[in-house]
Amino acid sequence: MTTIGVLGGSGAVGRVVVDRLAAWEPGGRLRVGGRDPRRAAAACAQVTGAGAEPVRVDLNDDAELRAFCAGCDVVVNCAGPSYQVLDRVARAALAAGAHYVDAAGDVVAADALCDGHVPGLGDRAALFSAGLMPGLSGLLPRLLAVDGPPPSRLDVYVGGAVAIGPVSAVDALLTRGPRFGTALAAWRHGAVVPNALRPLRSVALPGFRGRVHAWPFLSAEASRLAADLGVDELRNYTVYVTDAIPHALAVAWADEDAPPERHVPAVVAAAEADLAATGPYYTMLFQAVHRAPAPGRARRLVLRTPDSYALSGVVAALAARDVLAGRVPPGVHFAADVLDPRRTLTRLTGDPLVTGVELT
Numbered sequence: 001m002t003t004i005g006v007l008g009g010s011g012a013v014g015r016v017v018v019d020r021l022a023a024w025e026p027g028g029r030l031r032v033g034g035r036d037p038r039r040a041a042a043a044c045a046q047v048t049g050a051g052a053e054p055v056r057v058d059l060n061d062d063a064e065l066r067a068f069c070a071g072c073d074v075v076v077n078c079a080g081p082s083y084q085v086l087d088r089v090a091r092a093a094l095a096a097g098a099h100y101v102d103a104a105g106d107v108v109a110a111d112a113l114c115d116g117h118v119p120g121l122g123d124r125a126a127l128f129s130a131g132l133m134p135g136l137s138g139l140l141p142r143l144l145a146v147d148g149p150p151p152s153r154l155d156v157y158v159g160g161a162v163a164i165g166p167v168s169a170v171d172a173l174l175t176r177g178p179r180f181g182t183a184l185a186a187w188r189h190g191a192v193v194p195n196a197l198r199p200l201r202s203v204a205l206p207g208f209r210g211r212v213h214a215w216p217f218l219s220a221e222a223s224r225l226a227a228d229l230g231v232d233e234l235r236n237y238t239v240y241v242t243d244a245i246p247h248a249l250a251v252a253w254a255d256e257d258a259p260p261e262r263h264v265p266a267v268v269a270a271a272e273a274d275l276a277a278t279g280p281y282y283t284m285l286f287q288a289v290h291r292a293p294a295p296g297r298a299r300r301l302v303l304r305t306p307d308s309y310a311l312s313g314v315v316a317a318l319a320a321r322d323v324l325a326g327r328v329p330p331g332v333h334f335a336a337d338v339l340d341p342r343r344t345l346t347r348l349t350g351d352p353l354v355t356g357v358e359l360t
C-alpha cells in the first residue's frame with residue numbers, strides 16, 4: 001500500500017494536495033503533518049477515500065521530521081516559508097527512502113540540496129517548484145513551442161487577486177536578488193538583458209479583469225524556459241490588480257535591516273485590498289510570436305482559476321502522482337522541466353479549480 005506524507009497538509013496549498021490525493025489514490029494511506037494536530041485532523045476529516053492520518057510534526061525538530069518521513073513512498077512538502085525551509089524536508093524524505101515533491105522551493109532550495117552529497121537520492125526523484133508560479137508558469141508555455149520551430153518571442157503574464165497568508169507573505173518578501181530573477185530584464189538571444197522593459201501601467205490584457213499593472217520580472221524559471229526552448233526573446237510579467245502589493249514590497253525592501261516578518265502584515269493587507277478591488281481571480285496568459293506561423297499552431301494559452309494557492313495544491317498532487325507512477329526520472333529536478341505539459345493541462349482542464357482554459 002502506498003503511503004504519502006503531506007507536510008503542511010492543513011495549509012492553503014496542502015489541504016488541496018490532501019483532497020486530490022485522497023480521491024486519486026483511494027487505496028493509499030495519507031499522513032497529514034503540521035504543528036497543530038487539530039488543524040491536521042480537520043484536513044483529514046475533509047476527505048473520503050484514502051485513509052488520512054493526522055500527525056503532529058514540527059519540521060524544525062529532527063526526530064519528529066525523521067519519524068514523519070519514515071515509511072513514506074513520497075513526501076509532499078507544503079510547509080513554509082519555503083525560502084527558509086530550503087532543502088530540510090527534502091533531505092529527510094530522501095534519507096528515509098521516499099521521493100520528494102515541493103510545492104515551492106525554486107532555485108535556492110534545489111541548489112541547497114545539490115550542494116554536496118545527497119544521501120538517499122539514488123533512484124529517487126526530488127521535484128521542486130511544483131506549484132503555479134514557479135511551476136505551471138514554466139511548464140504550460142511549452143505547449144506553444146510544439147509542432148514547429150521555437151517561437152521567436154514568448155510573453156508570459158501571471159497574476160490576479162488572491163489572499164496571501166503569513167507564511168507565503170514571508171516567501172514573497174524573500175523573493176529578491178539575482179538567484180530569483182531580475183526586475184525589468186528580458187531574455188534576448190541567449191542572455192539576460194537588464195533594463196530592457198518598462199512596467200506596463202493600467203493595461204488591458206486577455207483573461208484579466210479591467211485594467212491591470214504588469215511588472216517585468218525575468219525569473220530564474222523564465223530564463224531556464226527561454227534557454228530550453230531557444231526563443232529569441234522572452235518577456236515575463238507579474239500582474240497586479242492594484243499598486244498595493246508592489247507598494248508593500250517596496251516599503252519592506254527599503255527597510256533593509258528588518259526581518260521579513262516585520263512586513264508580513266502589510267503584505268497580507270495589500271493582498272486583501274486587491275481582493276476587495278476585483279474579487280478573487282488569477283490568470284496565466286502565454287503568448288507566442290511564431291517564426292513560421294502555420295494554420296492550427298497555437299499562439300495563445302489562457303488559464304483561469306479563482307485561487308492560485310489551491311491550484312498549486314492540484315499541481316503538487318499531480319506531480320506526486322507522476323513521481324509514484326515512475327514518470328519522473330531519478331534525480332533533482334524542477335517540475336516544469338520533467339512534467340508533461342499536455343498531460344498536465346488535460347488533467348487541469350478537468351479540475352473544478354480551473355475555471356477556463358483557452359488554447360488558440
Ligand SMILES: NC(=O)c1ccc[n+]([C@@H]2O[C@H](COP(=O)([O-])OP(=O)(O)OC[C@H]3O[C@@H](n4cnc5c(N)ncnc54)[C@H](OP(=O)(O)O)[C@@H]3O)[C@@H](O)[C@H]2O)c1
Nearest residue numbers: 008010011012013034035036059079080082131132133171
Ligand atoms: N509555487 C507556487 O505557485 C506557490 C503558490 C502558493 C504557495 N506556495 C508556497 O507554498 C507554501 C505553503 O503556503 P500556504 O499559503 O499554503 O501556507 P499556510 O496556509 O500557512 O500553510 C502552511 C502549512 O505548513 C504547516 N507548517 C508551518 N510551519 C511548520 C513547521 N515548522 N513544521 C510543520 N508544519 C508547519 C502549517 O501547519 P501548522 O501551522 O499547524 O504547523 C500549515 O499546514 C509556502 O512556502 C508558499 O510560498 C507556492
